[in-house]
Amino acid sequence: MILAVASGKGGTGKTTMAANLAWTAAAEGMAVQFLDCDVEEPNGHIFLKPVFDSRRSVTVPTPEVVEENCDGCRICVGVCEFNALIVLGERALVFPELCHGCGACVTACPRNALVERGRPVGKVESGDAGGVFFVQGILDIGQVLATAVIHAVKEAARKEMPLTIIDCPPGTSCPVIESVRHADFVLLVTEPTPFGLHDLKLAVAMLRALGKPFAVAVNRHDAGDEGVALYCREEAIETMLNLPDDRRIAEAYSRGELLLETLPRYRPFFSRLLVKLLSARQKEAAR
């Protein structure tokens, strides 16, 4: 099962849910891997404490101009959706920071005047985290192609793993789509506040557009208001977890401790959540 843990709003507890679910699965003897796809700010490693034994660079194919072949015909400029090429003085000029690596210019060039070279945009690291196979992506500072790094994280994942947990970036834009697109099921983490509800609605609309089955986990559920609960009832969205607003959880988090190691009393919350997620997956598969 590939489970993506996502949210509209940032800071709702995606990593807390994802890391503690991975820990629970490993503790119960399941083979599990954790993919940190929040490549602009990966923080799952703080709680699962992996020992990395593999590290590789992520590159995006970017064109370079072979000047003696270029006659400034501007075909490449016309096909580039990202405005990354111009022609000055009958020579094409590439702006690598605007290039998304789609390769259209290289394919379209009639004179073989463009060749692709890998431009580093980030890296992927993997290793063991106490029985959890852990992979994380890191987008280089100043780079914007988060999706390329997220794709590389998924490539580095083990195939045929019984449980894959993806810690997604927040929001509803391209990096989130890239993170959830291969998931069998999505857990949307939210908090019972007007902000939490507003961004939950956006995330629900995104997942419905993608046709992904999903359920909700409410963090700090006894703080805030009734808005999220009412919305989920109206929309017939299952709430699989209500995690209490407990200062000790925040304290453990602030020290970089895994919730279930520091506060064992919460283990049943995550065991039950894992059972619900696995059976929801079976129900979806049977449909």
Place this chain on the structure above:
Amino acid sequence: MKIVFTTSGTDLDAPLDRRFGRAPRFLVYDLEGQTFEVVENRQNLNAAQGAGIQSAEAVARLGAKAVVTGHCGPKAFRVLSAAGVAILTSDAPTVAAALDQYRSGALTEARAADVEGHWA
């Protein structure tokens, strides 16, 4: 010599647009003939990214030797410099006022970009 003014309008009394890459139009003024034409820049105004360099290429292709605008970012500055187009910044309210400034020598050539990309 041709000189380009960024503008949202279609004549000399129109406002001088502060933006270079996302200026709605370019007014191309011919100093010798004292005539002008107006070129649309709508596709760059609406571009998701790369408006500065595409507008700079367009200005270079118009054959202009100078551009008068409000501000110029780093990538557009690089392209205009490489193409030999002088960049002059002005806070004149209209194209006509900026043209007067140019003629009286009140405008000096920018030595570097004066704003970051995506400043507006």
